[in-house]
Amino acid sequence: MKSYKNMDNPKELALPRLKPLMLVGTGSDVGKSVLAAGFCRIFKQDGYHPAPFKGQNMSLNSYVTADGLEMGRAQVVQAEAAQVPCQVDMNPVLLKPTSDRSSQVIVLGKPIGNQSAHAYFKENDRSALFETVKGAFDRLQAQYAPVVLEGAGSISELNLKHRDITNMRMAQHAGAATYLVADIDKGGVFGSVYGTIALLTPEERACMQGIIINKFRGDPRLFEEGKGLMEKLTGLPVVGIIPHYNDIFIEQEDSVVLDKKYRRAVEGKINVAVILLRRLSNFTDFDRLENDPRVNLYYSNDPSEIAEAAIIILPGSKNTLSDLLVLHNSGVAQAIVKAHKEGKTIVGICGGYQMLGETLADPHQVEGEIEHMPGLGLLPVHTVLERNKTTRQCHFRFRGGPEACSGYEIHMGVTSVPSDPRPVALLDDGSSDGYWLNDRTWGSYIHGILDNDTVIDQLLAPYDQRVLANVLSYAEYKSQQFDRLADLMRANLDMESIYDTLKYK
Numbered sequence: 489m490k491s492y493k494n495m496d497n498p499k500e501l502a503l504p505r506l507k508p509l510m511l512v513g514t515g516s517d518v519g520k521s522v523l524a525a526g527f528c529r530i531f532k533q534d535g536y537h538p539a540p541f542k543g544q545n546m547s548l549n550s551y552v553t554a555d556g557l558e559m560g561r562a563q564v565v566q567a568e569a570a571q572v573p574c575q576v577d578m579n580p581v582l583l584k585p586t587s588d589r590s591s592q593v594i595v596l597g598k599p600i601g602n603q604s605a606h607a608y609f610k611e612n613d614r615s616a617l618f619e620t621v622k623g624a625f626d627r628l629q630a631q632y633a634p635v636v637l638e639g640a641g642s643i644s645e646l647n648l649k650h651r652d653i654t655n656m657r658m659a660q661h662a663g664a665a666t667y668l669v670a671d672i673d674k675g676g677v678f679g680s681v682y683g684t685i686a687l688l689t690p691e692e693r694a695c696m697q698g699i700i701i702n703k704f705r706g707d708p709r710l711f712e713e714g715k716g717l718m719e720k721l722t723g724l725p726v727v728g729i730i731p732h733y734n735d736i737f738i739e740q741e742d743s744v745v746l747d748k749k750y751r752r753a754v755e756g757k758i759n760v761a762v763i764l765l766r767r768l769s770n771f772t773d774f775d776r777l778e779n780d781p782r783v784n785l786y787y788s789n790d791p792s793e794i795a796e797a798a799i800i801i802l803p804g805s806k807n808t809l810s811d812l813l814v815l816h817n818s819g820v821a822q823a824i825v826k827a828h829k830e831g832k833t834i835v836g837i838c839g840g841y842q843m844l845g846e847t848l849a850d851p852h853q854v855e856g857e858i859e860h861m862p863g864l865g866l867l868p869v870h871t872v873l874e875r876n877k878t879t880r881q882c883h884f885r886f887r888g889g890p891e892a893c894s895g896y897e898i899h900m901g902v903t904s905v906p907s908d909p910r911p912v913a914l915l916d917d918g919s920s921d922g923y924w925l926n927d928r929t930w931g932s933y934i935h936g937i938l939d940n941d942t943v944i945d946q947l948l949a950p951y952d953q954r955v956l957a958n959v960l961s962y963a964e965y966k967s968q969q970f971d972r973l974a975d976l977m978r979a980n981l982d983m984e985s986i987y988d989t990l991k992y993k
Contacts, residue, residue: 503535505633506990510664511700512639512655514680518671519702521562522738522973523730524638528570529974530983531634539632540566543621543654544581544640546591548769548806552879552896557597558582561772565739566636569970580624581617581653586767586807586855595620599877618653622661629662634990637664644687656692665989666695668724672711673703673732678718685722697989698727700981705732708980728981736976737779737969739772753796757784758951761797763824763840764789766814767806770898773837774801776939776962782952791823798951799833800824802840804935808873808901809850809858812843821864828866833928833950836867837938838899841922841931845869845903854900867923867931871903882934884913886943887924893943895936897921903933913937 509527511520524540531538545560552558557576567574576597583591590604595617628635639655649656659666670681681699688696699718704711708729715726753759762774764787771787778785788794802824805811815821828834836844845863850873853859863871881896893913905923912922912932922932928950937943939962960968 504991506531506536506987507992508541508629508633508635508637508662508664509986509990510637510639510659510662510666510695511669512643512659512666513641514644514668514670514677514684515642515674516640518669518674519730520638520669521566521740523669523700523702523977524562524636525566525569525738525970526973526977527636528566529970530977531636532570533971533974536634537572537632538570538634538636539572539628540570540578540636540638541625541628542579542638542640543625543658544583545579546583546585546640548584548767549772550582550584550594550770550898552881552898553597554881555597556880558594558599558877558879558898559597561739561770562638566638568966569973570632570636572632575628577624577628580621584769584806587810592806596624597879614651614653618657621653621658625658625662635662635664637662642684643668643692644684646687656688656695659695660691664695665697665986667698667700667727667986668696669700669702671703672701673705677701678714678721681718682721685724696724698725698985700727701729703732704729725982725985727985728977730977730980733976736972737775737966738973739775739966751786751788751790752793753786754784758782758799758948759797760785760799760801761794762787762801762803763794763815763820765803765805765811765839767811769804769806770838770935771803773803773935773938777944777947779965780944780948782948782954789818789820791819794820794823795827797827797832799835799947800827802834802836802843804838804840804898805843806839807855808839808842809848809855809861811839812848812861812863813858815843815864816861825864825866828929831928833947834866835929835947836931838897838933838935841867841869841933842871842899842901842903844929844931845871847871848901849873866929867925868906869903869923869931871901873901876900878933882913882921883916884921884934886913886937886940886946888914889942891940891942893937893940895934895939897933898935899933 513520528538540563547560549561550558551561551564559576559579560582563578564574582594585591592602593600643655670677844867847870849860854873877900884893910924911920912924924930
């Protein structure tokens, strides 16, 4: 792997200021987020000072900035690739689905309420929202260059384009060199690319600089004829054909990746089952654990599969009471209680922590129409959902141990514990978090708690006493993966031509 000596001090280089680069798609899940992270790392390696941006994001995977504001996880990952602190201007509008038809709307890091999809897309003052998005970008553009913008979904949705705040209208405002990303693995790549380009207005077409074919399986030389045909059809160069890969780990944002997670127990490893909730949030909480060589982690809502696990984790949820009702009605709740009685490990994170308690109430109908539900009764705690949302980063000691740990909180509930508190974490500000029943049953509000090695080692200790030695920290491991992604992209992109389109002329 190459060494890039200017990564830590790009100001040592007298580099020209570059225009923004934007990635848009023929549809959703074409790989724009990961490619944007790769470009952020490439620009950082080459001595620039990049930053990511996505005007509007829809995801249940979110994060909290240092100043307590909430943003989409994808731009946090991209900021990590760029090695810059994340800030809410990188994702000014975040939609967190609470049901199939409504979402919590978060603007500049703060929730402004729940809205139906119809109200958000048809009734909102989109011009005011677009001004907010443009303002966030302009502030970023004053600090960083190049800004790497990511679009959302397809850019050819004609019925929505006039209300667009994140795709081609944003490209035009930014003056961005814009590249269309197409997922060839889905099939129909010629039709999707040609149709997408054909539906652009002349002003939008003027932004387009090229096409990137993503997730190509096999020998890319077999696509040479196709490359020429696509360039002739669209009048745009195909600047890269990125191969499909399985050996580079980049945190994913879209929950569609959960469909690809292995869902069965195996022999020879510690089986960890994460309960597959309908509104599962922050599934990146388990990426560090999933990549532990001692572990086989899978997602499931099948009671028989859950019974095969040694460790069962209840994750966060954007609609905790509704998901809890499903657990009771599907037999999953009974499977978890049975596993607890058998001495298996049960852990709850955020909404999962609330579910492990005795009761969960929503008197203000923050989440929906269900006002009260019995929990699983494994922890002696009671939760009431409130209108105000807690969002903060956390620095803590796990079980009061010596190791410094970190994570973040995003929740709308207040959980009361018995008069003899047994905290999971002691925070640096003097507060405490969670409830520790014993080393096999506990719950915590802290997302990212399982990114800390000391927590992982404790969790696995009843099943495997080995402590991994001479391994990279999780942060070092992720940085290494960004470098590998950058190497892959450099080898398969015409970076010289891409850099040429980013020059101010």
